[in-house]
Amino acid sequence: MTGHRLRLDRLTIALGGVTLAAIDATVGPGEVLTVMGPSGSGKSTLLAFLAGFLDPAFSAGGRVLLDGEDVTGRPAEARRIGLLFQDPLLFPHLSVGGNLLFGMPRHRAPRNCAPRECDRRDRMRAALREVGLEGYADRDPATLSGGQKARVALQRLLLSEPRAVLLDEPFSRLDAALRGEVRDLVFARLRDAGLPAVLVTHDAADRPADGGEVVHLCPPAPHLP
Amino acid sequence: MLRLAPYLTAGLVAGPIAVGLLGVTLPAFGLLPGLGGDMATLAPWFRLLDQPGLGRSVAVALFAGLGSTLIAVLLVFLFLAAADGTRLLGWMRRLVAPLLAVPHAAAAVGVAFLIAPSGLLARLASPWATGWQRPPDLLIVHDGWGLAMIAGLVAKEVPFLLLMCLAVLPSLDPTRRLAIARSLGQPPFTAWLKAVAPGLYPLVRLPVFAVLAFACSTADVALILGPTNPPPLAVAVLRWFADPDLSMRLVASAGALLQLLVSLAAMAAWWAGERVVAGLGRGWLTGGAPGVAGRAVSWLGLAGLPAVAMSLTVAILGLAVSSLAGPWRFPDALPDGLTLAVWARSLPAIAGGLATTLLLAALAAVLATVAVLAVLEQAARRGRAADRAAGRALHGLLYLPLLLPQVPFVFGLVVGAETVGLAPGHGLVLVGHVVFVLPYVLLVLAEPYRRFDPRWIMLGATLGASPARTFWTVRLPILLGPCLAALAVGLAVSVGQYLPTLLLGAGRVETVTTAAVALASGGDRRVVGAWALAQAAVPAAGFALALLLPRLAWRRRRGLGAAR
Numbered sequence: 173m174t175g176h177r178l179r180l181d182r183l184t185i186a187l188g189g190v191t192l193a194a195i196d197a198t199v200g201p202g203e204v205l206t207v208m209g210p211s212g213s214g215k216s217t218l219l220a221f222l223a224g225f226l227d228p229a230f231s232a233g234g235r236v237l238l239d240g241e242d243v244t245g246r247p248a249e250a251r252r253i254g255l256l257f258q259d260p261l262l263f264p265h266l267s268v269g270g271n272l273l274f275g276m277p278r279h280r281a282p283r284n285c286a287p288r289e290c291d292r293r294d295r296m297r298a299a300l301r302e303v304g305l306e307g308y309a310d311r312d313p314a315t316l317s318g319g320q321k322a323r324v325a326l327q328r329l330l331l332s333e334p335r336a337v338l339l340d341e342p343f344s345r346l347d348a349a350l351r352g353e354v355r356d357l358v359f360a361r362l363r364d365a366g367l368p369a370v371l372v373t374h375d376a377a378d379r380p381a382d383g384g385e386v387v388h389l390c391p392p393a394p395h396l397p
Numbered sequence: 398m399l400r401l402a403p404y405l406t407a408g409l410v411a412g413p414i415a416v417g418l419l420g421v422t423l424p425a426f427g428l429l430p431g432l433g434g435d436m437a438t439l440a441p442w443f444r445l446l447d448q449p450g451l452g453r454s455v456a457v458a459l460f461a462g463l464g465s466t467l468i469a470v471l472l473v474f475l476f477l478a479a480a481d482g483t484r485l486l487g488w489m490r491r492l493v494a495p496l497l498a499v500p501h502a503a504a505a506v507g508v509a510f511l512i513a514p515s516g517l518l519a520r521l522a523s524p525w526a527t528g529w530q531r532p533p534d535l536l537i538v539h540d541g542w543g544l545a546m547i548a549g550l551v552a553k554e555v556p557f558l559l560l561m562c563l564a565v566l567p568s569l570d571p572t573r574r575l576a577i578a579r580s581l582g583q584p585p586f587t588a589w590l591k592a593v594a595p596g597l598y599p600l601v602r603l604p605v606f607a608v609l610a611f612a613c614s615t616a617d618v619a620l621i622l623g624p625t626n627p628p629p630l631a632v633a634v635l636r637w638f639a640d641p642d643l644s645m646r647l648v649a650s651a652g653a654l655l656q657l658l659v660s661l662a663a664m665a666a667w668w669a670g671e672r673v674v675a676g677l678g679r680g681w682l683t684g685g686a687p688g689v690a691g692r693a694v695s696w697l698g699l700a701g702l703p704a705v706a707m708s709l710t711v712a713i714l715g716l717a718v719s720s721l722a723g724p725w726r727f728p729d730a731l732p733d734g735l736t737l738a739v740w741a742r743s744l745p746a747i748a749g750g751l752a753t754t755l756l757l758a759a760l761a762a763v764l765a766t767v768a769v770l771a772v773l774e775q776a777a778r779r780g781r782a783a784d785r786a787a788g789r790a791l792h793g794l795l796y797l798p799l800l801l802p803q804v805p806f807v808f809g810l811v812v813g814a815e816t817v818g819l820a821p822g823h824g825l826v827l828v829g830h831v832v833f834v835l836p837y838v839l840l841v842l843a844e845p846y847r848r849f850d851p852r853w854i855m856l857g858a859t860l861g862a863s864p865a866r867t868f869w870t871v872r873l874p875i876l877l878g879p880c881l882a883a884l885a886v887g888l889a890v891s892v893g894q895y896l897p898t899l900l901l902g903a904g905r906v907e908t909v910t911t912a913a914v915a916l917a918s919g920g921d922r923r924v925v926g927a928w929a930l931a932q933a934a935v936p937a938a939g940f941a942l943a944l945l946l947p948r949l950a951w952r953r954r955r956g957l958g959a960a961r
Contacts, residue, residue, distance in 0.1 A: 223855065223858075223859055224858070225855055225858075247858070247864075248855065248858035248859060249857075249858040249859075249861050249862055249863050249864070251859075252861065253859060254859050254860070255855065255856065255859040257852055257856070259852075261850075261852055261853065261856055263853070263871060263875075264875065264954055264956030264957045265874040265875055265877075265951065265954055265956075265957055274857075274860055274862070274870070275860025275861050275862070277861065312953055312954050312955055312956070313956065314954065314955035314956035315955060328860070329860075332859075332860045332861055334859075338859075
């Protein structure tokens with residue numbers, strides 16, 4: 173897979189004239205930009221802006237470029253920027269396989285497999301196999317363990333073929349034993365896929381083992397929430 | 398299209414309300430185009446004031462409305478105070494939930510069956526306790542002050558209010574509030590009244606006012622249980638409307654407008670009462686005295702609501718028995734034998750009524766649910782502060798029919814429709830039903846929509862799904878339970894509509910409800926029982942399906958269904 177490049181071009185986010193966050197950075201293929209700061213420092217707002225969910229109460233400046241393409245004005249579903257939350261958030265009404273199929277684009281059917289569905293299902297099963305969950309396609313997500321859910325959430329994200337990934341404290345709800353394992357898996361898979369990632373966290377232990385650039389955000393003024 | 402949803406829905410509700418209010422106000426001042434009224438005059442009001450028994454009609458409406466609401470609210474709150482944390486609460490929830498499906502008319506018929514001089518209670522106590530060998534000559538049902546009517550209203554509203562309270566109670570975290578109050582030295586019953594009730598009441602205020610508005614202007618319950626001469630105002634207006642002398646329609650219009658004023662006065666009185674209770678309550682809350690709400694009150698709370706709920710249950714079962722009863726002489730508590738004769742005789746007519754009822758109710762419920770979903774979805778997609786303010790105004794408008802007395806509105810809608818050449822009939826009935834069904838559907842769906850985790854929608858979008866696809870494949874399936882509950886509630890509300898069906902259909906649209914009410918005044922009790930049961934069966938089936946379908950659909954999804 174070829175890599176992608178995410179450029180945050182002089183981004184500023186302001187609320188009522190007060191600048192909450194200002195950032196200018198480039199994240200190359202497989203790289204991780206870590207944005208750190210205490211709660212209230214605008215981390216989540218920055219992530220919402222990148223993903224395309226900025227609350228209209230905020231105003232933002234600057235551009236988000238993906239592979240040189242300006243996606244700032246696009247709706248979230250057209251940006252191809254994936255998102256991992258604190259919770260795995262597997263759709264409770266779909267099976268594990270259904271969750272993986274949800275975001276998988278319908279294209280690139282190889283010639284040897286006529287029905288497109290067949291190809292998508294094969295890729296779904298292969299994705300489960302990759303993270304040691306072979307045969308789990310028909311399972312109810314509610315029956316999986318925390319670590320299994322995290323792995324399914326990661327594979328669902330990758331199968332949706334994003335061009336960049338946002339991580340919103342994705343490991344903070346995992347217990348200590350799982351945390352390192354899931355973290356290393358996530359970053360290894362992102363690197364293999366050549367995806368630029370923006371990680372938002374207040375905990376330095378969430379950063380990838382091999383580092384990457386770190387940006388610190390500070391709360392802008394003492395009286396803001 | 399979705400962008401238009403708020404406007405379309407607002408128009409769907411505001412249009413008929415505006416036409417209705419205009420259609421009742423103009424004739425009340427002598428302006429009725431069809432009858433040659435072309436000059437504003439106060440004559441209808443003078444004629445209205447000359448109607449015998451008018452004062453009593455107004456007084457009974459106010460007395461029954463305020464009285465039944467007060468009793469129902471007290472029963473529910475005292476019960477919750479006394480039973481919170483006990484197993485009795487769970488039992489009552491299960492007993493009361495199916496009673497919610499019982500329409501007003503059926504509940505009233507059931508209560509009449511229970512308390513009439515020849516009713517079940519008299520039979521159970523005779524002749525050993527009362528010495529009665531034949532039904533006593535007492536005016537219990539249709540008593541002059543509407544006490545029987547109050548009993549019927551209380552029996553019907555207590556389940557509704559209890560379930561509304563139970564729905565919002567968890568958000569108050571009552572266990573923690575109670576623990577704090579008790580650790581500060583309050584006994585449990587007092588602790589609940591002091592620490593939970595003040596938080597709970599504001600959350601159920603809208604349903605309480607809806608109950609009050611209904612009770613002040615009910616026609617069906619009044620026809621079955623209320624005083625007859627003079628009747629409560631709503632029934633008096635109906636009589637004037639049906640008067641062969643067409644000029645009485647102007648009097649009826651003035652009377653309908655008076656009903657609006659009476660309902661507003663009742664709400665104002667309730668509002669003032671709230672202020673007084675709040676003022677007195679503050680002193681009590683901070684006064685520190687633990688034992689004011691004594692043991693006797695707590696026993697009353699523990700016994701009152703279960704007694705009402707059991708009575709209604711027995712009444713409905715009694716209806717079933719009476720519709721199957723063979724000869725059933727007076728002091729006998731049970732009939733001599735069971736027979737299907739009544740059902741065999743009534744079934745063809747009941748089936749016809751059921752078909753109309755179902756068609757109307759299904760259409761009204763689906764229309765209202767689609768409109769409400771469109772409004773909520775549109776609001777969820779835009780998050781601007783200005784939109785939120787507009788959204789609150791829209792919700793206020795959509796909830797308005799809850800507080801609107803049906804008499805003036807329906808009455809004016811008939812006049813308005815006739816003026817523009819629209820004949821009363823199924824279409825107009827449907828419009829009336831949708832207006833009254835919609836607020837209940839909104840009441841059911843607004844909270845699940847608000848609590849819906851927005852991250853599901855973000856997740857859908859970041860996985861490449863359009864807002865429309867996310868709605869159909871994420872939001873609706875996760876909200877399947879609440880959506881079906883909204884449909885079931887809409888169905889139940891539509892089935893219960895008496896006045897809109899009667900007037901907007903010009904008597905030609907016969908549902909099980911209009912038929913049951915018509916039969917109740919005078920008909921054979923066993924036939925009435927059959928009709929009332931048929932009336933209660935439709936909403937009951939709806940609620941059963943709304944509970945069952947999500948469990949079936951999500952039987953293999955532990956994260957849904959079973960947890961709800």
